[in-house]
Amino acid sequence: MGEDLLRHGQHRLARVQLFNWGTYDGYHDLPVARRGFLITGPSGSGKSTLLDAISAVLVPPTKLSFNAAAQGRGRTVPSYVRGAYARGSDADTRELRARYLREGATWSAVGLTMTTAGPGDVDTVTTLVALFHLRRGSNDLGESGRAFLLFDHHLDITELRQVVTEGINVRALKKCWPDALYNKSYPQFGQRLRARLGIADENAQLLLHRAMSAKGLDSLDRLFRDYMLDEPETFAEARRAVEFFADLDEAHRRVVQTREQITTLTPLEELTTTRDHANRDTRELGEEQAALDGLAAYFELDLARGWHTDADAAHANAATRERQSHAAHKHAAAALKDAERARDGNQSLRELTDALGHAAERVERVVTQRNRLDVALLPWGATVPDTADEFATIQSQIASETAELVAKAAEHDAADGALMLASARAEEGVTELKQQIAALAKVKSNIDPKLLDARALIMQATGLPARSLPFAGELIDVTDPSWEGAARGCSADWAGLYW
Known part of the structure; x- marks a missing residue:
């Protein structure tokens, strides 16, 4: 098994x-x-x-x-x-x-x-x-x-x-x-x-x-x-029958489809005819419209040509009138000149008389100015020039001398200023000496008065007496006069002395 x-x-x-x-x-x-x-x-x-x-x-x-x-x-x-x-x-x-x-x-x-x-x-x-x-x-x-x-x-x-x-x-x-x-x-x-x-x-x-x-x-x-089991031959026959029926069914389906297409497309024939007529009418209307546009352009051109002819005639007339106007203007201008000449002949005497009066007035003004210039030139020792060149020469001389006088005046002003400054400084020195003399007479000290004033302010603020705030110079006494210069040089910067 x-x-x-x-x-x-x-x-x-x-x-x-x-x-x-x-x-x-x-x-x-x-x-x-x-x-x-x-x-x-x-x-x-x-x-x-x-x-x-x-x-x-x-x-x-x-x-x-x-x-x-x-x-x-x-x-x-x-x-x-x-x-x-x-x-x-x-x-x-x-x-x-x-x-x-x-x-x-x-x-x-x-x-x-x-x-x-x-x-x-x-x-x-x-x-x-x-x-x-x-x-x-x-x-x-x-x-x-x-x-x-x-x-x-x-x-x-x-x-x-x-x-x-x-x-x-x-x-x-x-x-x-x-x-x-x-x-x-x-x-x-x-x-x-x-x-x-x-x-x-x-x-x-x-x-x-x-x-x-x-x-x-x-x-x-x-x-x-x-x-x-082996497949019977009838099965093949059945398949062929089914295939044949399928072909018949496809043919029937196509017939039905064709009939539906005919039913659907039949109205399209009439619609197509209507569309063709409409297209033809539209095309004819377009051609007529194009022709109308050409005709309108032709009439507009003809009208424009007529206007151009009228304009040329009007231009010719205007040119003729312009020439006539120029001729009339020339005649009028000639007549005006004749009238002015006649008027000028009557007025020339009066104009000459007025011109002579104005000339006399100018001569009088010139004579007056000449006399004034003659008086002004006396300090210079010169006479009134008769020509323009002489007048220019005198004018340049006067300008040069004037510049020299101005320069000298400036020098005098500078010297005067220096003297005034020196005088002011001398007065300040005198005033300062007087103040120092008065201070020395008052306090009998050789200390700088400014330092004494500073000590006075300190005394006022602190209530201390002067002997409590002595300067180093007040504590030095030079008994030998020959040493006074040396003492002054050594202690001038730190002792507060005023020599």
């Missing part, structure tokens, strides 16, 4: 490896017992994610339908590669979007290792790998973002890191594992997979996929019909 359960020689899953698949962030290695295994855990623990990883390797992408537990959540291969774990509102756009564990450029890999555990420890190992890569800001795998690999030995999928740094580097992949079977599309990989594992056709893979998604089996009839 145990041997039947193990079934040596049958390819069975022995190891599951995940790298950055869904919420399995980083590398995860899950060994699988040959007797079978049970996946259990609470909701959200990753059971469906693990099953979907296995399906991503064993099921063609076009037939891939992720586990029923994940249906309705928008699970796709790119979402698993990104690590979508929740949906929330974007902080900037307020739009509802998926939240990912891996936002930038990332890669993901799923590895399934199959073993046969044949007799005599001869084991056939097959490692199937689905490799994915997404660029920054993109969720489109494209042709260069996925690869399917088949190895005939054990392989840690972390070793693939060196060939997916900036996308899947096929050249580096073939260089590192030249014996590996590489396919960028699933159909060729699926054929090699089935040949390697002994699977009859693709339906077996789909049946396995459906069995793994057990929640999607709603009836055994559907299981047998969809995955175990």
Whole structure:
């Protein structure tokens, strides 16, 4: 019974490896017992994610339908590669979007290792790998973002890191594992997979996929019909009928659409005709308006020409009148001159008489001024000049002598000022001597009177007698008159003596 359960020689899953698949962030290695295994855990623990990883390797992408537990959540291969774990509102756009564990450029890999555990420890190992890569800001795998690999030995999928740094580097992949079977599309990989594992056709893979998604089996009839029985030919006929009906439906839809277009566009014909008439009328009115503008311009030009002719005639008349006026002015000017000459002949005697009287008055004034000048020149010993040159010579002599007299007067004024200053200083000295003599006579002391006045103020303020405030000079008595000069020189600055 145990041997039947193990079934040596049958390819069975022995190891599951995940790298950055869904919420399995980083590398995860899950060994699988040959007797079978049970996946259990609470909701959200990753059971469906693990099953979907296995399906991503064993099921063609076009037939891939992720586990029923994940249906309705928008699970796709790119979402698993990104690590979508929740949906929330974007902080900037307020739009509802998926939240990912891996936002930038990332890669993901799923590895399934199959073993046969044949007799005599001869084991056939097959490692199937689905490799994915997404660029920054993109969720489109494209042709260069996925690869399917088949190895005939054990392989840690972390070793693939060196060939997916900036996308899947096929050249580096073939260089590192030249014996590996590489396919960028699933159909060729699926054929090699089935040949390697002994699977009859693709339906077996789909049946396995459906069995793994057990929640999607709603009836055994559907299981047998969809995955175990061959499809009847009537199904193809039904599909062709549906396609034919679809063509008929499209033709009917186009007929209805054309009828609606005719109904909608029919009134436009009349409206178009009306618009064309209106455009034609507008164009004719525009042409007539342009013609009216030309006609108005022609009439304005003709009127302007008439005004110009009238203006030329008026200008000619005005020129003629101007010439006549000049001729009349000349005649009037000649007549005026004749009249002035006649008037001047009658008035010339009276004018000469008046001029003679004025001349006599000027002669009298000149004679009077000459006599005055003669009297003024007597101190100078000069006579009245008869010519302008003589008058200029006398005038310069008078100016020169006047300047000399002014200079002498200034010298006399300066000497007088000096004498007055010396006299004032002498008077001040006399007054001071008189004051000193009076002070000496009063106090009988040889001390400077100003110092005595200062001591008097101190005595008045303090109430002290003079003997209590003696000067040094009052305490010195020179008995030998021959020493009086020496004593005066030594004590003049500090004894307060007044010699």
